[in-house]
Amino acid sequence: DKSLPKAIRIKLDNTDPETIKLGDGKDVKGTRVRIFGRVHRERRQKENMFITLRDGYGFMQVILTGQLAKTYDALTLTRESSMEILGELRAVPEGAHAPNGRELHADYYKIVGKAAGGDDAITNRVSKDTDHATLLDLRHLTLRGETASKVMIVRDAVEFAFNSVYKELRMRKVSPPALVQTQVEGGATLFGLPYYNETAYLTQSSQLYLETCLPSMGDVFCIEKSFRAEKSLTRRHLAEYAHVEAELDFITFDDLLEHLEHVMCRVLEVTLSDPTTKQYILDLHPEFKMPERPFLRMRYSEAIDWLVEHNIDIEEEGEAPRPHKFGDDIAEAAERKMTDIINRPIFLTHFPAEIKAFYMPKDKDDPRVTESVDCLMPGVGEIVGGSMRMWDYDELMAAFDREKIDPAAYYWYTDQRKYGTSPHGGYGLGLERFLAWLCKQHTVRDCCLYPRYFGRCKP
Numbered sequence: 212d213k214s215l216p217k218a219i220r221i222k223l224d225n226t227d228p229e230t231i232k233l234g235d236g237k238d239v240k241g242t243r244v245r246i247f248g249r250v251h252r253e254r255r256q257k258e259n260m261f262i263t264l265r266d267g268y269g270f271m272q273v274i275l276t277g278q279l280a281k282t283y284d285a286l287t288l289t290r291e292s293s294m295e296i297l298g299e300l301r302a303v304p305e306g307a308h309a310p311n312g313r314e315l316h317a318d319y320y321k322i323v324g325k326a327a328g329g330d331d332a333i334t335n336r337v338s339k340d341t342d343h344a345t346l347l348d349l350r351h352l353t354l355r356g357e358t359a360s361k362v363m364i365v366r367d368a369v370e371f372a373f374n375s376v377y378k379e380l381r382m383r384k385v386s387p388p389a390l391v392q393t394q395v396e397g398g399a400t401l402f403g404l405p406y407y408n409e410t411a412y413l414t415q416s417s418q419l420y421l422e423t424c425l426p427s428m429g430d431v432f433c434i435e436k437s438f439r440a441e442k443s444l445t446r447r448h449l450a451e452y453a454h455v456e457a458e459l460d461f462i463t464f465d466d467l468l469e470h471l472e473h474v475m476c477r478v479l480e481v482t483l484s485d486p487t488t489k490q491y492i493l494d495l496h497p498e499f500k501m502p503e504r505p506f507l508r509m510r511y512s513e514a515i516d517w518l519v520e521h522n523i524d525i526e527e528e529g530e531a532p533r534p535h536k537f538g539d540d541i542a543e544a545a546e547r548k549m550t551d552i553i554n555r556p557i558f559l560t561h562f563p564a565e566i567k568a569f570y571m572p573k574d575k576d577d578p579r580v581t582e583s584v585d586c587l588m589p590g591v592g593e594i595v596g597g598s599m600r601m602w603d604y605d606e607l608m609a610a611f612d613r614e615k616i617d618p619a620a621y622y623w624y625t626d627q628r629k630y631g632t633s634p635h636g637g638y639g640l641g642l643e644r645f646l647a648w649l650c651k652q653h654t655v656r657d658c659c660l661y662p663r664y665f666g667r668c669k670p
């Protein structure tokens with residue numbers, strides 16, 4: 212009965228108000244809702260108190276008025292305290308700003324868990340003045356910040372998009388082991404560990420296992436952790452990273468490039484189709500634009516010429532800088548300079564065999580180079596590495612020999628070439644690097660929940 216005073220109306224209304232997440236609900240006059248969340252910000256204005264509550268689904272401004280703003284709990288309210296609040300959602304007055312243009316007029320609230328205050332207040336432990344190493348030790352708290360949480364929420368959406376795009380392509384997801392006996396990308400970055408009575412390694416890539424699935428499962432993919440004992444601190448190297456890998460059967464090198472371009476663009480489309488995720492990406496990366504298709508295709512030899520023309524030298528330790536020449540590994544800094552100047556995605560192809568992994572086949576028309584590709588993105592550089600795979604048994608055995616790798620431990624891999632071999636290829640995409648590009652983060656470390664890299668294995 213609208214003629215009764217509001218407090219009595221509420222008492223008489225014995226229906227439990229609907230619990231909503233902070234991004235949901237409509238500001239229909241007279242509708243009460245219940246919300247839960249943590250105090251993201253709070254301020255007093257005259258007699259009233261304004262609280263911005265956060266629950267991982269959105270933010271909501273809550274206004275406490277009258278006696279509600281004068282209680283002991285309100286007067287001593289600390290940031291990050293968790294609360295239950297009931298009230299009516301209304302549009303904010305003309306000229307005022309609040310998330311989604313609305314605010315909750317509270318008529319009841321309860322502190323669920325009071326956050327520490329004083330010296331121990333979260334604002335004293337994590338602030339603009341906190342040094343970098345301490346912030347990293349306090350990752351569990353910095354994750355509550357807007358930037359870190361938006362990156363993590365975008366990460367969830369991107370990972371989901373990879374799954375759904377691969378499903379659109381009828382690819383099957385598998386889960387290869389993390390504990391292995393074989394290297395894929397060179398012995399220098401293998402993490403070894405005692406494994407019962409033998410030594411095992413943490414996997415560098417699931418590629419070889421994916422290859423074994425093709426004969427009976429069709430095209431496959433996985434999203435697993437890969438591990439690299441990288442011994443330098445860079446913006447884009449982690450010791451543990453999320454590796455999106457796929458393997459395709461009966462394809463050509465051109466098919467591989469086309470597939471890769473399709474997957475990357477379709478993943479972006481699917482990710483951006485959710486309005487919240489799209490908004491978070493634009494908050495983090497305001498000038499983000501969908502990449503132009505087709506991606507620029509550039510052969511390794513053309514990249515070497517480009518670097519020479521643009522006076523970007525190779526700088527090797529203990530040596531004077533000199534122009535690049537065919538056969539040089541293009542270092543991270545040079546690669547990034549080139550990608551930033553060209554400023555669009557590049558498929559860099561046909562690398563010399565000497566600087567690539569043992570399993571990459573030679574190009575029929577130019578035996579100096581392999582059917583290999585790196586995808587380079589502005590701001591980050593390489594985010595994908597892929598290639599066709601040697602599918603001839605003798606050629607593969609010769610490659611093991613050349614690289615001085617004992618093929619014995621790879622019997623399960625070389626058997627693929629004995630029992631109905633086929634032309635196939637695949638790639639690995641570093642999820643944190645893809646996110647560093649998409650969310651415009653300076654380093655891949657900020658694209659992981661709890662980054663692991665040289666010198667850091669906590670929290």
Ligand code: 4AD
Pocket residue numbers: 395396415416417418439441447448449450452454456457593594595596597598637638639640641642643644655
């Ligand atoms: O180029 P990489 O080493 O290729 C492979 O591992 C292949 N076996 C993958 C395959 O064909 N299935 O690594 C692939 C990608 C890189 O382009 C990069 O994005 C990422 O993995 N990556 C790293 N990301 C973060 N930290 C590291 N230390 C990384 N090493 C590689």
